Amino acid sequence: MEAEKEKEFNKKFLLVEGNNDKHVVWALREKLKISENFDVIDCRGRGELGKFIETTLKAPGVEALGIVIDADKDLRGSWNSVKDILKKDQGVVAPDELPKTGWIGNFSNGFIKVGVWIMPDNNLNGMLEDFISFMLPKDDKLMSVVEATLEDIEKKGLNKYAPIHRSKAKIHTWLSWQKYPGTPLGASITNKVLTTESETCVQFADWLKQLFEN
Numbered sequence: 001m002e003a004e005k006e007k008e009f010n011k012k013f014l015l016v017e018g019n020n021d022k023h024v025v026w027a028l029r030e031k032l033k034i035s036e037n038f039d040v041i042d043c044r045g046r047g048e049l050g051k052f053i054e055t056t057l058k059a060p061g062v063e064a065l066g067i068v069i070d071a072d073k074d075l076r077g078s079w080n081s082v083k084d085i086l087k088k089d090q091g092v093v094a095p096d097e098l099p100k101t102g103w104i105g106n107f108s109n110g111f112i113k114v115g116v117w118i119m120p121d122n123n124l125n126g127m128l129e130d131f132i133s134f135m136l137p138k139d140d141k142l143m144s145v146v147e148a149t150l151e152d153i154e155k156k157g158l159n160k161y162a163p164i165h166r167s168k169a170k171i172h173t174w175l176s177w178q179k180y181p182g183t184p185l186g187a188s189i190t191n192k193v194l195t196t197e198s199e200t201c202v203q204f205a206d207w208l209k210q211l212f213e214n
Contacts, residue, residue, distance in 0.1 A: 018045070022042045065112065067116045102204070
């Protein structure tokens with residue numbers, strides 16, 4: 001149903017790295033009463049970001065373009081890579097430092113807004129799952145057990161995940177211990193397993209509103 005709604009809009013776009021990101025944005029948009037006046041496009045990874053930016057800007061009457069990527073192990077490197085794409089291909093000049101609340105500017109024609117948010121919070125290395133970890137209920141007692149469990153299997157050399165994916169292992173283990181194990185990230189927001197009260201979540205919502213509603 002949500003996907004059908006997405007097809008109605010073609011002037012404002014948010015590019016994300018993957019399907020989980022897409023469903024998280026959909027869930028936050030509904031939960032936090034953010035306008036549904038923008039399409040969310042799964043770029044299927046960062047490698048095709050430049051191509052997706054170029055293609056999206058060819059849409060008739062485009063008004064705004066947002067970009068959400070993971071910092072992974074190098075926040076500054078991720079920011080510089082996006083800046084380079086925007087400058088080289090579109091003539092956009094972004095600041096040296098990524099603002100802690102996300103960046104919003106304009107394309108060189110001055111009429112199309114552009115914004116960048118780097119997960120988890122424009123400040124730390126990490127990814128979508130680190131952003132999700134900010135959304136645990138304040139009274140949660142399970143995450144400390146998850147952490148201890150991961151530490152134990154790591155000490156024994158039993159973990160199959162790479163260190164960079166530890167946050168994925170952590171949040172998905174936590175979700176697997178909830179009432180309905182294995183619920184996807186977006187649905188966990190919709191079902192109120194995850195909260196939307198954290199400062200980071202509110203800042204992300206504000207960034208979306210400033211980019212697409214104002």
